[in-house]
Structures are given as structure tokens and as C-alpha cells.
Amino acid sequence: MSTRDRSSSLTDLARLGFAHFDEAEDHLRELGALVGIDRDVLLADAGRAADPDEALAGLVRIARRRAEPVRDALADARGRQVSWRLLGASHGFADFYLRRPDTLAQLPGVGRRLPTAEELGAALATAVGADDGGFAASGDDETWVALRVAYREQLARIAAYDLMHPEPVGVVHDVAAALADLAGAALDASLAVARTKVSGGAGGAGGFPRHEVEQARLAIIGMGKAGARELNYVSDVDVIFVGEPAEGADLPEARAVEITTRLAVQTMRGIDGIEAEPPLWEVDPNLRPEGKQGALVRTLESHVAYYDRWAKSWEFQALLKARPLAGDRQLGAAYVEAMQPKVWASAAREDFVDSVQRMRERVMEHIPADDVPYQVKLGPGGIRDIEFAVQLLQLVHGRTDDAVRQRGTIPAIGALVESGYIGRAEAAVFDRDYRTLRLLEHRLQLAGLQRTHLMPRTEAGLRALARASGLADSAGGVQQVWEGIRREVREIHVRLFYRPLLAAVASLPQDEGSLTQEQARDRLAAIGFRDPAGALRHIAAVTSGLSRKATIQRHLMPVMLRMFADGADPDYGLVAFRRISERLGETPWFLRMLRDSSGAAERLTRLLSASRYVGELMEWIPESVAWLDADKQLRPRTGAALDDEARAIQTRHETVEDAMRSVRALRRRETLRAAMGAVLGVTTIDQLSAALTTITEVTLQATLRAVRRALVADEDASLDFAIIGMGRLGGGELGFGSDADVLYVYRAEQVPPERAESLALRIVAEVRRVSEDFRLPLDLDADLRPEGRKGPIVRSLDAYAEYYRRWSVSWEAQALLRARGVAGSTKLIEAFTTLADDVRYPARPEEQALREIKRIKARVETERLPQRVDPPRHLKLGPGGLSDVEWLVQLLQLQHAHAVPELRTTSTLDALHAAVAAGLIGAEDAARLREAWLLAARLRSANTLLSGQTSDVLPTDRRLLDGIARILEYPPHSASRLEDDWLGTARRARRVFDRLFYG
Known part of the structure; x- marks a missing residue:
């Protein structure tokens, strides 16, 4: 071949779609020599092949084995077209023809139309020699091979029609239906072979008399795509088997089930077992009652009983496409008829x-x-x-x-x-x-x-x-x-x-689809709204009208409804969104954010459907919606920034009432910021505890300054006053809904004692009064003071010193382990801390005091747990809960903090870390305690965020558990997983506690 001719040849190959020119030239020469057909004739239809290189390579491979079938196919114009299309799109068919070259002879006559279901059934029945009674001529393995070859021959007819159709998208449904009919025909043919095999036919396994096999009815129900007549070329075929005696037969039911079970096993083997011809596809019977653990074949009555008593909703959804596919059509029709009412009633479950x-x-x-x-x-x-x-x-x-x-x-x-x-x-x-x-x-x-x-x-x-x-x-x-x-x-x-x-509640174009109110309610109920009628009212409220806001809401609402439906409480999310929208009205930035920031809208729906705590605060602070556009606005502000703002408030307001309104607003706003960050995963548990503690401290400091300015005259200015944080506040471990445990202390060297005490009492009363917040309660709990509720609510520093020197008991020393000044006179706080150190870090702790702490802990577990609460679900007092970890750490502090300065901290986790470093507790034990403490703290906060109410009990309601799990960033529907995680974590922590605390 000249250089010019070669160049022209390569150009022709490129135009036809070949990619490997030299290899293609070699294959063309070889194919032409093998089949005796001119090169130009061979290439006439190559340009229509999806991969002409692959098609040509396949033809050469087949011709090398047997040239005659290839020559016959390519010598015919129609045969050439089908060959290039089929082998260019499927090297799988090239492999089939390589195994069975004689079947190429069919190609010139295929592809003009799809075979009918009757034609497919007849072709495969003929291949296995099936008679009118449904038995194959032979039950040997060669018959199954013949079935598979015939199946692939018919598959080629379907594929040729599909590949050669000028509008393949338009006929995809017809092709899928033909594939489903072919699968049904294959199952029928395989069942015919199975009948012969199990009844002792030639080469079969035998085992049952033929007349019994004749009396045993087996229906094969197609599920999924096979049932819907929308099957793929190679897909699992989902089936359910129904077996029972023929009407009027004297065959016992149990015997019929035994026979049909054997038939089902052999039928599946004929399709997907290992034979000389590869398997067709997998027959999957796992959608049957009880799945893989259930009986392969049941009677119709047994199926009905299962679906009436035990079936889950997804099993009814799976039956949506059920259709008699093969076997006894009458029994199959009876099965579908029995199941259909249950399918369509399942949406009400x-x-x-x-x-x-x-x-x-x-x-x-x-x-x-x-x-x-x-x-x-x-x-x-x-x-x-x-x-x-x-x-x-x-x-x-x-x-x-x-x-x-x-x-x-x-x-x-x-x-x-x-x-x-x-x-x-x-x-x-x-x-x-x-x-x-x-x-x-x-x-x-x-x-x-x-x-x-x-x-x-x-x-x-x-x-x-x-x-x-x-x-x-x-x-x-x-x-x-x-x-x-x-x-x-x-x-x-x-x-x-x-x-x-x-469209059910607002004016939309007619082609949007229209629903009646009842239909709309059904649809809302189906996606998770528990009050669909109320949801429709809220949808109408935010989307109706001609305003710009209503127009934007109409465009956005479908997306937001989907997001609300994915949340834990879509009903509350929607009503909260309506209230916030009404509060913000036509605010330009709000409308702009809803329209332009899909991320902000998604975050808003996630927040409102996940947390009533957040939703209720957002209703009062609707401008917080603007924070959703950037993570930095959801992160806690520093204590210095909050303190600067709080001090600025004091300079702007003359009266305590005015100042405290602004302080309460600051606290609500920053608590909301922390809550939003927690729900959206912007804030970690450590950051959250620090943020809530800081917010509370700044609030108390601002409150005390405002009250002192109003109550303390110039002549009493020497009165020092301080608030000491106790419990979780002192430890810097506040969560949502945590009380603020406090002690009040004063010192007055230049103020008469009686006047100082009276003034201190007035300060305490006023601090407690003006700090009250009906929207976000701040419970200042002074029950950890000396003598508890029976003792004076405020004492002088000297009175504290005298009490602790003479009367202090073990639990009071233990309570002081988390005492930390949070507001008021710095010098007084330092003096109180020095006093507390002498009590809480004794040089030689008394054994009797340590035994008393253990005794009190045991009493707390038996007496303080609420009645009718399952102890393992109590996050604070239950086994492995917060109390176990904290009491064990505090016991170690009482015993060793005098000698180990690193233990002198009010933080539970810092003290636990120090105990490990000092060799007082093993690292693995500490890790289990830390894990339980952190998870319990997160669960408490998440429970409060979800419901808006404080609770120490892990709920049993699966919906609430799932809502808590979502806040903790578990996947949806993780109620059981969350429950198992907590119970397992608490169990491991309790074993450590029992060994180290009581042992």
C-alpha cells in the first residue's frame, strides 16, 4: 500500500470512529481473508458501531474459531448492520458468540421488532423441550445450558432492536418490558427443568413421585423491576415463592411446601448456578417474609398471616410492584390480589x-x-x-x-x-x-x-x-x-x-398540579408532619398574597418543606419559621438571604426543626437569622468582648431596670449564638461549656455592678461583695439548662457588722430579683452553702472561716472543690479561695470523712433518683453518669490534691488528666470515665436543645431520641444507636467507678 493510500485509509478509519488504526488494519486484512469479503463491504456499517475497534476485534476472534457463521452474517446487509451495532456495543455478546458461533446465523433476521412475551416463552420452552404439563424433556444439566443459550439468543433480538432504533430513549420502556418478559420466560423454562429433575427424570436428583410434583403448585412473584416490567439487561431478579397443593389434590400442604421448596431451589440453580454456559443473573428471594432467615416457600395463607401480623412498612412498599412472573399464574394472581389492599393501606401506618x-x-x-x-x-x-x-x-x-x-x-x-x-x-x-x-x-x-x-x-x-x-x-x-x-x-x-x-393554599399556575386540601394533608402526613392541617395553614400564611415577600416565599417554600421534612420536628420548624418571618416582615436583608443564600435557608430549617430551644429564642431575636451566612458569626464571642459590651451598657443606663433589660438581652443573644453553633456543629462541647460559663459570669458581673451602684451608698463603699461559682459554674462546665450554683460572701472592715449584713442581704435579694428572666431562666441556686437550705444565704468571710473551722462536714469540703470566684471583689475572691483551699485540700484527710462521702454517694443513688425512672437512663445520677465520674475525681482530689498541686482545679476533666499524670488512675480507666462524662454532658444539652426543657433523663420515645441523635450529628434514624452508645459507655464507666471508688 502506497503512503498516499495508507493515509487515505487511516483517514477513513478515523472518520468511522476507529481509535487504533494499525491494529484495525491488521484485523481488517485478517477478517477479509477468513470470510472472503471485500474490505469496503466489511466497513460499510462500521461507522454505526459504538466502539468499532471492539466490534472488529470480536469478529476476528469468532472467525478464527469458525469462519462460516461470521461470513454468513456479514454477507447479508442486515446481518452486517446488526453485527457492527451489537458487537460494537457489547464485548459480552462477542464472548457469547465466541462460545456459540453457530448462533450468529440468527443475526440477519433480528432487530426489526421486539419479540412478544408469547414468542419469548415459546422459544425458551422449546429449548428445554417443555410439554403442556410444564415438565422438560430432560432434567440433566445440558438442558439448563440449552436454556441459557436460548435466553441469550433472545436477548440479542431485544438488544439489536434497542441499538438500531432511531429513538432509543423513546423505546426504553418497551425494551425494559421485553427484558422482564424474557426473565419470566427463563424462570418458567428453568422451573420446567426443575420439575423433571425433582421427579426423577433422566439425569435428575429424583426424590418425589411425578404425580405429586404435578399436584404441587409453585407461583413465582416478580418484585422490583421484574414485577414492574422495567428490567435491566443484567439485573438481580427479585422474587417471592408461593407454594401449595393444586385445587382438589389429595397432596398434604406440608408435602406440597416441601416439593415446591425443592423446585424453587432447582429453578434458581438453573438460572444462576455454575454450568458450562455462564449464569444469566441472580435470582434474589430475600424480599420474602423474614428475609434470609425466613422460609423460602410459604403457602398463600402463611404469607397473608405474616403481612397481617409482622410485616414492616418497607415490606409493603416492596410489594408495590409485585406481579405473577412465572409458574402457576392463578396462584400468583391470588397472591397479588391478597396483598394489594395491604400495600395501599400501608401509608396510614x-x-x-x-x-x-x-x-x-x-x-x-x-x-x-x-x-x-x-x-x-x-x-x-x-x-x-x-x-x-x-x-x-x-x-x-x-x-x-x-x-x-x-x-x-x-x-x-x-x-x-x-x-x-x-x-x-x-x-x-x-x-x-x-x-x-x-x-x-x-x-x-x-x-x-x-x-x-x-x-x-x-x-x-x-x-x-x-x-x-x-x-x-x-x-x-x-x-x-x-x-x-x-x-x-x-x-x-x-x-x-x-x-x-x-397550589392547595396559594395561587399558582394551573400546570403546577392541583391538590385538594385532603390530598395535601395526606402528602404532608406522608413526609412526617404530625399536624398536616396546621402545616397547611402555616404554608398559606407565608406564601399567600401579592407582596414581594410572599413571592419569594412561594419560590423557596418547596425546598424548605423538604428540609423541614428531613428534620426531627417538621411541625415546630414550620411554625417557628412562620413566626420569625412575620417578625422580620419585609426586612430587605432577610428576603435577600432567603432568595440568594441556599446555605442559610438550609441551616435555618435545620435549626428550627431540630431545636425548640433555638426556635423560641430566635422568635425573640429574629435578627439572629443573619448569623447563618457565616460560621464566624456562630462562634462564641470572647469574654473580653462581652465584658466590654456589658460595661458599656452600665454607662448608658441610669436605673437597674433599664440596665438589666439590656444585660438580659445580651445573655439571651449570646446563649442563642452558642445554641445555634452547637446544633450546626460549629461549636465543640469544650467550646460550648466555656462559652456558656463565660456568658453566665459576664451576666453575674454586670448584674452585681448594677445592683451595687443602686444600693451601696458612698459611706458603705468599703463593703466588699463577691459571688462564688460552685458546681458546674465553678468548674466551667455549664450546659444548656444548667443551674448556676453560687455562694454569696461579703467583707466589711469599715462598715458596722449589722449594717454590713443587712446590706449584703439586700444585694443578694436584688441580684436574684433583677436576674430573673422568664424567657431564659437564670436559676441562682445557693443550696451548696454551709448548712444547705437551713443556713444563711449570705455570710461574711469571717463567718465562713469560723463555720468551716468548727462545723464543716465532708460534703461541704467536697462541694468547695469546684468553688471559684466569678463576680465581685477580686481581693475578696482571693481571700475566699485561700480559705477554701485549706478546707478542700487537707494535708491529711480523715478516713472517717472519706467513708462518709462514699456512704452519701450510695444514699444519693438510692434516694435521689426520681421514681419510675430507669436508673441507666438518668444521665446525672444513674450508673456511669456525671455523678459517678465527678465523685470519683473529687475523692482523688480530697485524698491527694495537697501533695499534687495539679489536682487543684475546679475542672473535672482537668483533674482527671492530672490524676493520670500523677499515676493515681490508669489511662484506660480515665479514658472510659472521660468518654462517659462528655457523652452525658452532650446528651443533657442536646435534650434541652431539642425540647426546650431541662431534663437529666434520656427519653424512651424513639422520635425524641432520634432528635437528640441528630443534634449530636448522628445519621438520621439513629435512636437505637445513640441509646446503645450511651448505655454501653455508661456501663464501662460504672465498672471503673465501682472498682476505684468503693474498692
């Missing part, structure tokens, strides 16, 4: 929403992270997103509307449109996108005749997919189509499901 959402999440959980961007089926914006949305709409509205009770996704979309549940525009796009995604899935599976849902990761793979699907001309083009559909599906799910809700 109490756990319906949770079950459906959990099913959706389980799909995502098992996708490897690297595969998510390539997942056509299971990833975001993929096939399963569309199917989930459509099925949920069907289950909601199918309770009362028979028209939407469709098995297939595409027919269901059409029915939902015709019934007015979704808008035509959205449905048209959803329908098109679903068909396109299914076409991509089909082409991906055709390539290797293997089950896959992953987009190619190579340029060559994408280019072949583009040509095979006809969706684009290049690798980049098909990638662009895929990415566009992913984005569109994610967006349209919201419009499809949620926008029609607005």
Missing part, C-alpha cells in the same frame, strides 16, 4: 414515614464514596431518586385513587399527572430524565453483559457510551448530559413533590 425514609437512606449508605459521582442508579440525582419520589406519591395518593396504582415508574408518572397530583411540565422532564438514565444504565450493562450502574471513568469508555446511546457525539458530551440530568433530578424532586402543596 404509624411508622410509614420513618420506614420510607430509612429505605431511602439505606440505599446511600452502602455506596463507596469513590463511586458516588459515577452512580447512575443509586447516587444523588440518579434513577433511585426518581423512583423513590414516584413511589412515595403513589403510596400517599393510591390509598384513595385507584388510577395511580401502577407498577411501572413511567406509567405511574403519567397517572399522577392525569390525576392532577403533579404538574405536567415537571412530569414531562422527570419522564424524559428517567428514560435517559435507564438508557445509560442499559448501555453500561450491555457492554460486558454484567450488572453495573457506574459511569465510565475513561475517555474511551465515555466515547463508546456516547455513540452507543446516541445521546452525544463525544465523551465530554455524554458526561455533560449525565451531569445535567443529575442536577435536574435533584431539583425537580422538590418541585414534583412539594410545589403542588402550595
Whole structure:
């Protein structure tokens, strides 16, 4: 060949889509020599192949084994077209023809139409020699091989039609239906072989008389895509087996179940067992009652009893697509008829929403992270997103509307449109996108005749997919189509499901889809709203009208409804959003943020549906919504910044009342900031405790300054007064809802004692009065003072010294371990700290005092736990709870802090760390205690954030547990996991406590 001719030849190959020119030239020469066909004739249809290199290589491989079938196929014009299309799109078919070259003879006659279900059934029945009674001519393994060969011959007919159709997207539903019919025909043929095998036919296992096998009815129910007649080229076929005696037969039921179980096992083996011809696909019976642990075959009566008594909601959703697929059609029809009413009643079950959402999440959980961007089926914006949305709409509205009770996704979309549940525009796009995604899935599976849902990761793979699907001309083009559909599906799910809700309460275009009030309530209930009628009223309130705000809300509300529905308490989230919106009115920045910042809107819905504590504060401080645009605005402010603001307040206000209104506002605002940061995961537990402690300290300092300025005259200015933080306040360990434990102390060297005491009492009373906040209570608890509630609420420093010297008991020394000055005179705080150190860090602690502490701890566990509370659920006083960790640490401090200065800290965790460093406790023991203490502290705060009420008890309500888990950043539906984590953590900590505290 001349250089010019070679250049022209390479140009022709490039134009036809070949990528490996030298190899292609070699293969063309070899193929022409093997089959005796001119090069130009061979290449006439190569340009229509998805991967002409792959097709040519496949033809050469087959011709090397047997040239005649290849010559016959390529000599025919139609045969050439089919050969290039089929082998260019599927090296899996090339492998099949290499194993079975004689089957190439069929190619010239295929691809003009799809085979009917009757034709497919007849072809496979003939392959196994099945008679009218449903028995195959032979039960040997060669018959199963014949079945698989015949199956792939019929599969080639379907694939040829699919690949050669000018509009493959338009026929994807018909192709999927033909594939499902072929799967049913394969199961019928395999069942015929199984009947012969189990009845002792030639080469079979034997075991049952033929007349008994004849009397045993086995129905194979198709589930999932097989049931819906929307199957893939290579897909698991989900089935349920139903077996029982034929009507009028004298076969005992138990015997019939035994026989049909053997038939089911052998039928599955015929499809997916290891034979000379590779398996077709996996027969998956795990959707049966009790899954893998359940009986493979049950009678119809047994199935009905299970679904009446034990089935979970997801099992009814799985039955949505159930259809008699193979075996005894009459029994299969009876099964479906018995199950359908249960399917359409399932949306009314109490756990319906949770079950459906959990099913959706389980799909995502098992996708490897690297595969998510390539997942056509299971990833975001993929096939399963569309199917989930459509099925949920069907289950909601199918309770009362028979028209939407469709098995297939595409027919269901059409029915939902015709019934007015979704808008035509959205449905048209959803329908098109679903068909396109299914076409991509089909082409991906055709390539290797293997089950896959992953987009190619190579340029060559994408280019072949583009040509095979006809969706684009290049690798980049098909990638662009895929990415566009992913984005569109994610967006349209919201419009499809949620926008029609607005049509029930607001003025929207007619093609949006219209729902009656009752239908809208059903839909809201199905996605998790417990008061759907109230939700509709709130939706109407924020979206109705002609104002700019209402217009923006109408555009935003579908997205926000989805976000609220994903939250722990969508009802409260929606009502809180309405109240905040009404408070902010037409505020420009609020409308702009809702419109332009999807991140802020998502954070807002997450906050409001997760936390009543946050929602109630946001209603009073609606401008806090602006913080959602940036993490830095959600982080706690420094103590210095808060103190500067508090001091500035004092200079601006003359009266205590005016100053305290501003101080209370500061405290509410900063507590809300901390709460928002905690729910959104911006603030850690350590940062949160420090922030809440700082806020409380600044509040007390500002309060004391304001009260002192109002009450203390110039002549009494020498009176020193201080507030000592105790308990969690002293330890810097406050959580949401924690009391502020305090002691009040004064010193008056130049003020008469009686006057000083009177003035100190007035200061305490006024501090307690003006610090009261009905919105965010600040409980100043002085019960840890000497003599407890019976003792004076305030004492002089000398009186404290005298009391501790003469009368102090062990629990009072223990309480002082977390004493720390938080407000008032610095010199007085230093003096009190020196006094406290002598009491709480004794040089030689008395054994009797230590025994008394252990005795008191035992009493606390038995006497202070509330009645009817399960002790392990009490986060403070229960086994392994906060109290266990704190008392053990405090015991170590009383024993060793005099000798180990690092133990002289009011922080529980700092003291625990110091005890490890000093060798007083093992690192592993300390780790278990620390873990329990931190988790208990987080659970207490999360419980308060969720409900808006303080509680030390881990709730038993699964919904509340799930809400707490979400605040702690567990995945949705983690109630059981959270409960197990706490109980296990507390159990381990309690074992350490028992050994070290009482041992």
C-alpha cells in the first residue's frame, strides 16, 4: 500500500470512529481473508458501531474459531448492520458468540421488532423441550445450558432492536418490558427443568413421585423491576415463592411446601448456578417474609398471616410492584390480589414515614464514596431518586385513587399527572430524565453483559457510551448530559413533590398540579408532619398574597418543606419559621438571604426543626437569622468582648431596670449564638461549656455592678461583695439548662457588722430579683452553702472561716472543690479561695470523712433518683453518669490534691488528666470515665436543645431520641444507636467507678 493510500485509509478509519488504526488494519486484512469479503463491504456499517475497534476485534476472534457463521452474517446487509451495532456495543455478546458461533446465523433476521412475551416463552420452552404439563424433556444439566443459550439468543433480538432504533430513549420502556418478559420466560423454562429433575427424570436428583410434583403448585412473584416490567439487561431478579397443593389434590400442604421448596431451589440453580454456559443473573428471594432467615416457600395463607401480623412498612412498599412472573399464574394472581389492599393501606401506618425514609437512606449508605459521582442508579440525582419520589406519591395518593396504582415508574408518572397530583411540565422532564438514565444504565450493562450502574471513568469508555446511546457525539458530551440530568433530578424532586402543596393554599399556575386540601394533608402526613392541617395553614400564611415577600416565599417554600421534612420536628420548624418571618416582615436583608443564600435557608430549617430551644429564642431575636451566612458569626464571642459590651451598657443606663433589660438581652443573644453553633456543629462541647460559663459570669458581673451602684451608698463603699461559682459554674462546665450554683460572701472592715449584713442581704435579694428572666431562666441556686437550705444565704468571710473551722462536714469540703470566684471583689475572691483551699485540700484527710462521702454517694443513688425512672437512663445520677465520674475525681482530689498541686482545679476533666499524670488512675480507666462524662454532658444539652426543657433523663420515645441523635450529628434514624452508645459507655464507666471508688 502506497503512503498516499495508507493515509487515505487511516483517514477513513478515523472518520468511522476507529481509535487504533494499525491494529484495525491488521484485523481488517485478517477478517477479509477468513470470510472472503471485500474490505469496503466489511466497513460499510462500521461507522454505526459504538466502539468499532471492539466490534472488529470480536469478529476476528469468532472467525478464527469458525469462519462460516461470521461470513454468513456479514454477507447479508442486515446481518452486517446488526453485527457492527451489537458487537460494537457489547464485548459480552462477542464472548457469547465466541462460545456459540453457530448462533450468529440468527443475526440477519433480528432487530426489526421486539419479540412478544408469547414468542419469548415459546422459544425458551422449546429449548428445554417443555410439554403442556410444564415438565422438560430432560432434567440433566445440558438442558439448563440449552436454556441459557436460548435466553441469550433472545436477548440479542431485544438488544439489536434497542441499538438500531432511531429513538432509543423513546423505546426504553418497551425494551425494559421485553427484558422482564424474557426473565419470566427463563424462570418458567428453568422451573420446567426443575420439575423433571425433582421427579426423577433422566439425569435428575429424583426424590418425589411425578404425580405429586404435578399436584404441587409453585407461583413465582416478580418484585422490583421484574414485577414492574422495567428490567435491566443484567439485573438481580427479585422474587417471592408461593407454594401449595393444586385445587382438589389429595397432596398434604406440608408435602406440597416441601416439593415446591425443592423446585424453587432447582429453578434458581438453573438460572444462576455454575454450568458450562455462564449464569444469566441472580435470582434474589430475600424480599420474602423474614428475609434470609425466613422460609423460602410459604403457602398463600402463611404469607397473608405474616403481612397481617409482622410485616414492616418497607415490606409493603416492596410489594408495590409485585406481579405473577412465572409458574402457576392463578396462584400468583391470588397472591397479588391478597396483598394489594395491604400495600395501599400501608401509608396510614404509624411508622410509614420513618420506614420510607430509612429505605431511602439505606440505599446511600452502602455506596463507596469513590463511586458516588459515577452512580447512575443509586447516587444523588440518579434513577433511585426518581423512583423513590414516584413511589412515595403513589403510596400517599393510591390509598384513595385507584388510577395511580401502577407498577411501572413511567406509567405511574403519567397517572399522577392525569390525576392532577403533579404538574405536567415537571412530569414531562422527570419522564424524559428517567428514560435517559435507564438508557445509560442499559448501555453500561450491555457492554460486558454484567450488572453495573457506574459511569465510565475513561475517555474511551465515555466515547463508546456516547455513540452507543446516541445521546452525544463525544465523551465530554455524554458526561455533560449525565451531569445535567443529575442536577435536574435533584431539583425537580422538590418541585414534583412539594410545589403542588402550595397550589392547595396559594395561587399558582394551573400546570403546577392541583391538590385538594385532603390530598395535601395526606402528602404532608406522608413526609412526617404530625399536624398536616396546621402545616397547611402555616404554608398559606407565608406564601399567600401579592407582596414581594410572599413571592419569594412561594419560590423557596418547596425546598424548605423538604428540609423541614428531613428534620426531627417538621411541625415546630414550620411554625417557628412562620413566626420569625412575620417578625422580620419585609426586612430587605432577610428576603435577600432567603432568595440568594441556599446555605442559610438550609441551616435555618435545620435549626428550627431540630431545636425548640433555638426556635423560641430566635422568635425573640429574629435578627439572629443573619448569623447563618457565616460560621464566624456562630462562634462564641470572647469574654473580653462581652465584658466590654456589658460595661458599656452600665454607662448608658441610669436605673437597674433599664440596665438589666439590656444585660438580659445580651445573655439571651449570646446563649442563642452558642445554641445555634452547637446544633450546626460549629461549636465543640469544650467550646460550648466555656462559652456558656463565660456568658453566665459576664451576666453575674454586670448584674452585681448594677445592683451595687443602686444600693451601696458612698459611706458603705468599703463593703466588699463577691459571688462564688460552685458546681458546674465553678468548674466551667455549664450546659444548656444548667443551674448556676453560687455562694454569696461579703467583707466589711469599715462598715458596722449589722449594717454590713443587712446590706449584703439586700444585694443578694436584688441580684436574684433583677436576674430573673422568664424567657431564659437564670436559676441562682445557693443550696451548696454551709448548712444547705437551713443556713444563711449570705455570710461574711469571717463567718465562713469560723463555720468551716468548727462545723464543716465532708460534703461541704467536697462541694468547695469546684468553688471559684466569678463576680465581685477580686481581693475578696482571693481571700475566699485561700480559705477554701485549706478546707478542700487537707494535708491529711480523715478516713472517717472519706467513708462518709462514699456512704452519701450510695444514699444519693438510692434516694435521689426520681421514681419510675430507669436508673441507666438518668444521665446525672444513674450508673456511669456525671455523678459517678465527678465523685470519683473529687475523692482523688480530697485524698491527694495537697501533695499534687495539679489536682487543684475546679475542672473535672482537668483533674482527671492530672490524676493520670500523677499515676493515681490508669489511662484506660480515665479514658472510659472521660468518654462517659462528655457523652452525658452532650446528651443533657442536646435534650434541652431539642425540647426546650431541662431534663437529666434520656427519653424512651424513639422520635425524641432520634432528635437528640441528630443534634449530636448522628445519621438520621439513629435512636437505637445513640441509646446503645450511651448505655454501653455508661456501663464501662460504672465498672471503673465501682472498682476505684468503693474498692
